[in-house]
Amino acid sequence: xxxxxxxxxxxxxxxxxxxxxxxxxxxxxxxxxxxxxxxxxxxxxxxxxxxxxxxxxxxxxxxxxxxxxxxxxxxxxxxxxxxxxxxxxxxxxxxxxxxxxxxxxxxxxxxxxxxxxxxxxxxxxxxxxxxxxxxxxxxxxxxxxxxx
Numbered sequence: 001x002x003x004x005x006x007x008x009x010x011x012x013x014x015x016x017x018x019x020x021x022x023x024x025x026x027x028x029x030x031x032x033x034x035x036x037x038x039x040x041x042x043x044x045x046x047x048x049x050x051x052x053x054x055x056x057x058x059x060x061x062x063x064x065x066x067x068x069x070x071x072x073x074x075x076x077x078x079x080x081x082x083x084x085x086x087x088x089x090x091x092x093x094x095x096x097x098x099x100x101x102x103x104x105x106x107x108x109x110x111x112x113x114x115x116x117x118x119x120x121x122x123x124x125x126x127x128x129x130x131x132x133x134x135x136x137x138x139x140x141x142x143x144x145x146x147x148x
Contacts, residue, residue: 001099003101004101009025009026009033011023011037013041021044022040022044024040030058031058033058034062035066038062039066050073051063052074052082053073054079
């Protein structure tokens with residue numbers, strides 16, 4: 001993504017349900033950035049059973065240092081959950097006409113992922129009555145935070 005005319009990279013950790021756990025913005029896409037992101041995520045959420053990534057070589061290099069190289073999976077369609085979780089974010093980014101600073105992007109990522117995870121109730125899994133109950137609970141929790 002572009003910030004003030006310069007290319008930056010958004011690293012995201014997504015769980016097995018497609019919820020965004022962590023997001024991190026860097027100027028480079030190298031081993032050092034991947035290592036920092038993986039350490040940060042693993043410190044917060046623990047050691048995962050499987051890590052699905054794209055075929056970027058910096059992931060492999062970083063995981064060799066951490067000792068998770070055998071847990072990494074790459075494949076043609078394995079990364080779809082992570083890519084699909086990025087679509088609402090891209091839509092919102094386009095509506096905002098990009099970001100002027102990296103700080104504003106980082107802040108937006110943090111708020112967007114928590115907001116989207118909180119209200120993404122995956123409606124197609126539930127009957128209408130249960131969906132309405134879950135949605136009301138989410139709105140109540142959101143109002144108690146004093147945001148809306």
